[in-house]
Amino acid sequence: MPIHNLSDIHYFLQKLEESEFNFYLTGSRYFGVAREASDYDFFVQDSSEVREWLLKEGFRVLSTSYPNDNQIAVVYRHSKLEVDVQCMENAALKLKAQLAINKVHALRFIIKAQHKYVWKAVYAALT
Numbered sequence: 001m002p003i004h005n006l007s008d009i010h011y012f013l014q015k016l017e018e019s020e021f022n023f024y025l026t027g028s029r030y031f032g033v034a035r036e037a038s039d040y041d042f043f044v045q046d047s048s049e050v051r052e053w054l055l056k057e058g059f060r061v062l063s064t065s066y067p068n069d070n071q072i073a074v075v076y077r078h079s080k081l082e083v084d085v086q087c088m089e090n091a092a093l094k095l096k097a098q099l100a101i102n103k104v105h106a107l108r109f110i111i112k113a114q115h116k117y118v119w120k121a122v123y124a125a126l127t
Helices: 006-018 027-031 048-056 091-103 112-126
Strands: 024-026 040-045 059-063 072-078 083-088
Touching (some): 006 040, 027 040, 040 091, 048 072, 048 083, 091 112
Parallel strands (some): 040 083
Antiparallel strands (some): 059 072
């Protein structure tokens, strides 16, 4: 379902930027494969403070396991906007891995079901 009110998403993106936490774009919008109906995905370093902030901002727990990326502790989804936030065990590692994967366009040519193998291999190479 596409986001119909872009002013809402722009307002929310501004709130992310103004928060005390470092949110990073990820998913299809980061990797350049988004469609018009694509949601927004971000990641952040996991902490009790960031989880409290997300709940206060209208997020709810979507998943406590994510098969495509074993570094994700929990995923939150906004209750009204199409925005997901991945709380990462190691956001710095995710950022390095994401930059490496994007540099070689690895996820653009692999079906989504196989993405987990790319993430695991890149994480292993970086640690």
